[in-house]
Amino acid sequence: METFKLRVFRYDPTKDTEPYYKTYELPVEKGMTVLAALFKAKEEQDPSISFRYNCRAAICGSCAVRINGHAALACKVQITHLLKKYETDTITVEPIGNVRPLKDLIYDMDWLIDKMKKVKPWFIPKEAPPADGKEYRQSPEDHNKIDFASDCILCASCMSDCNALKVNKDFLGPMVHSKAYRFAADTRDGAKRERLEAVLEDLNLEWCVRCWECTTRCPKEVQPYENIIRLRIMAAEEGFKTPGEIHAEIFEQDILNRGLLNEMLLPMRQEGILGAIKRAPFGIKMMFKGKVNYADFFGGHKIRRLEEIKVIYEKAKEKEKEINIKLPQIMGVIYEDKRKTAKRKNFAESGGNE
Amino acid sequence: MADLKYAFYTGCSAKGVAPELYESTKLVAEKLGMELIELDAASCCGAGAVQEKDEFLALTINARNLALAEELGLDLLTICNTCTVMLRETKFKLDNDPELKKAVNEVLAEAGLEYKGTSEVTHFLWEIIDGVGLDTLRAMVIRPLKEFNIAPFYGCHIIRPPYLIGYEDPDNPKSLEMVIEALGGNPTDHEAKLACCGFHSFWSAEDKVTLRLTAYDANSAKEAQADFMVTPCPLCHTQLDAMQEEAEERIGIQIGMPVLHLPQLIGLAIGFKPHELGLQKHIITPEKVINAFS
Numbered sequence: 125m126e127t128f129k130l131r132v133f134r135y136d137p138t139k140d141t142e143p144y145y146k147t148y149e150l151p152v153e154k155g156m157t158v159l160a161a162l163f164k165a166k167e168e169q170d171p172s173i174s175f176r177y178n179c180r181a182a183i184c185g186s187c188a189v190r191i192n193g194h195a196a197l198a199c200k201v202q203i204t205h206l207l208k209k210y211e212t213d214t215i216t217v218e219p220i221g222n223v224r225p226l227k228d229l230i231y232d233m234d235w236l237i238d239k240m241k242k243v244k245p246w247f248i249p250k251e252a253p254p255a256d257g258k259e260y261r262q263s264p265e266d267h268n269k270i271d272f273a274s275d276c277i278l279c280a281s282c283m284s285d286c287n288a289l290k291v292n293k294d295f296l297g298p299m300v301h302s303k304a305y306r307f308a309a310d311t312r313d314g315a316k317r318e319r320l321e322a323v324l325e326d327l328n329l330e331w332c333v334r335c336w337e338c339t340t341r342c343p344k345e346v347q348p349y350e351n352i353i354r355l356r357i358m359a360a361e362e363g364f365k366t367p368g369e370i371h372a373e374i375f376e377q378d379i380l381n382r383g384l385l386n387e388m389l390l391p392m393r394q395e396g397i398l399g400a401i402k403r404a405p406f407g408i409k410m411m412f413k414g415k416v417n418y419a420d421f422f423g424g425h426k427i428r429r430l431e432e433i434k435v436i437y438e439k440a441k442e443k444e445k446e447i448n449i450k451l452p453q454i455m456g457v458i459y460e461d462k463r464k465t466a467k468r469k470n471f472a473e474s475g476g477n478e
Numbered sequence: 479m480a481d482l483k484y485a486f487y488t489g490c491s492a493k494g495v496a497p498e499l500y501e502s503t504k505l506v507a508e509k510l511g512m513e514l515i516e517l518d519a520a521s522c523c524g525a526g527a528v529q530e531k532d533e534f535l536a537l538t539i540n541a542r543n544l545a546l547a548e549e550l551g552l553d554l555l556t557i558c559n560t561c562t563v564m565l566r567e568t569k570f571k572l573d574n575d576p577e578l579k580k581a582v583n584e585v586l587a588e589a590g591l592e593y594k595g596t597s598e599v600t601h602f603l604w605e606i607i608d609g610v611g612l613d614t615l616r617a618m619v620i621r622p623l624k625e626f627n628i629a630p631f632y633g634c635h636i637i638r639p640p641y642l643i644g645y646e647d648p649d650n651p652k653s654l655e656m657v658i659e660a661l662g663g664n665p666t667d668h669e670a671k672l673a674c675c676g677f678h679s680f681w682s683a684e685d686k687v688t689l690r691l692t693a694y695d696a697n698s699a700k701e702a703q704a705d706f707m708v709t710p711c712p713l714c715h716t717q718l719d720a721m722q723e724e725a726e727e728r729i730g731i732q733i734g735m736p737v738l739h740l741p742q743l744i745g746l747a748i749g750f751k752p753h754e755l756g757l758q759k760h761i762i763t764p765e766k767v768i769n770a771f772s
Contacts, residue, residue, distance in 0.1 A: 194649045210650055287674035288683070291690035330682035333691065334526050335674035336563075336638035340648055349639070356530045367682045372531035375524060379539060383521040387494035394681050410720065414759045415495050425493070428519040432589035436538055439585045444534040447581050449571065452641065 126152040133218040159198035174228040185279030190218040195284035195341045220284030243304035250314030260312045273306035275344045282338035282348045295331045298338035298348035305351040330368045383427030388420035484555035485547035486514035491712035498756025502741040510610045523564035540568035541582045541593040553598040559635035559711035565599045566642045603710040612660045620749040622662025629666045629704035630654035633711035661747040670698035675717040692725040696735040706736040708743045720761045736764035
């Protein structure tokens with residue numbers, strides 16, 4: 125009988141000074157999920173293993189754990205797939221990242237709830253209910269903008285693998301920013317500005333490093349990263365002047381005036397003369413190493429056919445108001461299918477992953 | 479050998495703070511039989527910044543970049559992860575939304591251009607594997623990198639998000655290790671292999687996030703006893719190499735981890751000298767490498 129090793133993070137603060145890992149050997153069964161494997165280990169080998177679960181159908185969000193280093197719902201991922209994916213006989217299960225473990229795979233949820241409170245994750249109506257006694261209504265197009273963001277099951281898989289949260293626990297995090305977007309973008313909601321102010325407090329929304337981990341981890345295609353970007357677009361439209369907004373303007377001006385970004389003049393334009401002085405020692409170090417393109421201090425190189433950009437810029441600005449850019453989910457994104465589209469013949473043959 | 483001809487999209491960094499990436503890419507590509515036709519009319523991809531202010535403009539500008547490759551009838555080759563994801567995102571949105579494609583083409587038409595969707599967006603790393611091929615690469619190695627423990631650092635936008643990138647499993651990628659092994663080097667697994675360098679929040683969260691990530695990443699390679707890191711992305715390189723001393727200072731640790739661009743790594747193994755590849759331009763000088771090859 126084929127078996128595999130289930131290596132489980134164990135920690136009981138009433139007994140253990142340090143967390144440790146305990147390994148259980150289990151049979152490989154077709155269709156067995158990580159959650160089923162945890163149950164089997166608990167029922168047959170060690171009744172003391174603690175973990176959270178409820179629906180067993182990827183709906184409740186209770187069983188998020190880290191599996192071989194990446195967050196996922198234990199009830200959604202199958203052992204046979206994992207063994208193949210990681211080419212291993214060992215599946216390591218830990219609590220999700222960026223949290224305080226309470227016992228084994230169970231972690232403290234209070235800090236997630238405290239963060240969530242900051243963005244008031246509830247509907248604040250813009251106006252009184254419709255006089256006809258029916259529900260607040262909106263068009264299908266308007267609903268599409270928040271439909272997928274509403275699918276969040278608060279499993280915190282995105283929070284687990286967030287790079288910004290990893291190094292700074294004050295970051296509100298993708299789950300929270302995404303929830304703020306869900307309400308700020310709701311045409312029936314009356315607290316858009318207040319919500320934007322909440323996510324921009326200490327410019328937290330701009331701490332996101334664009335690593336796209338949250339979207340990669342989300343088991344429900346909520347796309348937290350894309351929602352963070354949409355929140356930033358909303359903030360720009362509402363006239364918030366943030367470092368990100370200044371940065372975008374510099375990029376836009378450089379594309380228009382020379383085609384490529386002028387990295388040499390960027391610090392000065394981003395932070396002003398004081399910023400440039402602060403960055404001077406760094407600049408000198410770069411010059412000394414030959415990393416500085418001196419011509420760029422005087423405008424520098426321009427791309428060929430720059431005049432096309434100017435025409436495109438004018439016309440795009442004129443046209444953008446009538447354009448409704450659809451969310452990737454609306455376009456029918458199925459992750460698994462998309463992974464197969466890249467050309468990868470030689471890659472697979474030379475020993476790459478499936 | 480297959481026809482290895484590409485529309486070469488340099489991006490801003492290779493023309494700005496990472497001249498050694500541009501130079502080493504050209505040298506290595508030529509020696510490996512890749513013909514790079516430089517898109518000297520291409521513009522910046524917007525790097526996510528323009529996308530956050532003016533999404534339609536960013537899509538149109540990138541549709542123009544893609545149309546320039548289509549004019550040549552070639553796939554577009556990048557040497558920067560963020561360029562890769564931005565161009566692929568544009569392609570994804572336009573190819574999946576006929577209305578949007580039509581609107582973008584109405585704008586492009588004013589400049590006499592059209593986006594058709596006929597060119598793929600590929601990265602130098604992927605073409606080393608799928609174009610040149612690892613067997614060919616192995617056969618061209620003159621000086622195997624056998625004494626070096628090399629820590630791969632993928633950088634986010636060459637693995638995530640899978641719906642835009644999709645080259646390999648984002649949870650267990652192997653392409654960099656495969657190239658390192660083909661060059662005779664020892665890939666060194668480390669905690670931050672798939673982590674973020676922090677580059678994109680530099681101007682908003684330099685102290686709060688960016689430099690903390692930079693220190694974490696470089697230190698992760700150090701703890702795994704790597705001699706140096708290698709990355710396929712110039713933004714990761716700038717962050718991990720040029721900003722490493724700043725990160726050390728803010729966090730209060732000593733790291734001193736050199737970082738090489740992928741084409742530099744290949745270049746060393748196929749017979750180029752460190753100074754030809756611009757290794758002396760790095761802020762953290764890879765002394766062990768320079769000494770071994772000089």
